[in-house]
Amino acid sequence: DAKTTQPNSMESNEEEPVHLPCNHSTISGTDYIHWYRQLPSQGPEYVIHGLTSNVNNRMASLAIAEDRKSSTLILHRATLRDAAVYYCILYGSARQLTFGSGTQLTVLP
Amino acid sequence: GAGVSQSPRYKVAKRGQDVALRCDPISGHVSLFWYQQALGQGPEFLTYFQNEAQLDKSGLPSDRFFAERPEGSVSTLKIQRTQQEDSAVYLCASSPSGRLNTGELFFGEGSRLTVL
Numbered sequence: 001d002a003k004t005t006q007p008n009s010m011e012s013n014e015e016e017p018v019h020l021p022c023n024h025s026t027i028s029g030t031d032y033i034h035w036y037r038q039l040p041s042q043g044p045e046y047v048i049h050g051l052t053s054n055v056n057n058r059m060a061s062l063a064i065a066e067d068r069k070s071s072t073l074i075l076h077r078a079t080l081r082d083a084a085v086y087y088c089i090l091y092g093s094a095r096q097l098t099f100g101s102g103t104q105l106t107v108l109p
Numbered sequence: 110g111a112g113v114s115q116s117p118r119y120k121v122a123k124r125g126q127d128v129a130l131r132c133d134p135i136s137g138h139v140s141l142f143w144y145q146q147a148l149g150q151g152p153e154f155l156t157y158f159q160n161e162a163q164l165d166k167s168g169l170p171s172d173r174f175f176a177e178r179p180e181g182s183v184s185t186l187k188i189q190r191t192q193q194e195d196s197a198v199y200l201c202a203s204s205p206s207g208r209l210n211t212g213e214l215f216f217g218e219g220s221r222l223t224v225l
Contacts, residue, residue, distance in 0.1 A: 036214075041218075042218055042219075043113075043200050043202070043216030043217050043218050043219050044152065044200070044202075044214075044216045045216065046213035046214060046215070049213070085151075087151060095140070095157050095164065095165060095207070095208075096142055096154045096157055096165070096168075097154075097214060098154065099144075099151035099152045099153070100151055101150060101151050102151055
């Protein structure tokens with residue numbers, strides 16, 4: 001599966017929106033974009049996934065560029081409980097998800 | 110509970126001991142994955158089961174690592190003759206289907222192994 005590039009860390013203020021970027025310039029046409037997050041001392045947790053169109057759920061929104069070479073996870077109103085490592089993962093022909101090192105999000109009160 | 114359950118949550122082993130880590134996936138889930146997560150790094154894939162069949166074990170780091178899922182539900186990851194480099198959190202995940210395109214992966218809280 002193709003690789004993704006994410007910033008190592010980001011900061012956000014509580015109750016403000018957060019935009020977490022992900023570059024995946026070598027994405028193939030059949031690769032899905034998955035986002036997971038991992039809170040301290042817990043296993044990863046599914047956030048959202050998409051293929052071509054933007055997606056919304058109760059946790060977040062996923063904005064996918066028209067050329068699909070990048071995407072952005074949007075947390076509309078960050079809370080302290082959103083502090084976690086966020087992983088952007090391309091899912092294609094392999095059965096498993098391949099995690100990178102993710103973005104450590106710090107939420108400031 | 111309704112989630113993926115792993116035991117023990119914490120395990121301390123002396124170098125050379127054998128350990129067994131258990132995973133109870135969500136009932137009815139077809140796919141089961143094991144991952145290894147070293148401190149400060151993302152999870153790394155170890156092995157994958159579809160029902161009782163181990164379809165991919167390409168991530169197992171050595172022949173000291175062995176996983177099984179004999180009845181297609183509970184799975185055990187066994188590590189023989191543990192080494193210090195085996196110290197990590199071992200994560201189990203399950204999914205209702207064989208593909209994740211329309212579904213998600215549910216993770217347990219992990220088993221933290223420390224080898225002294």
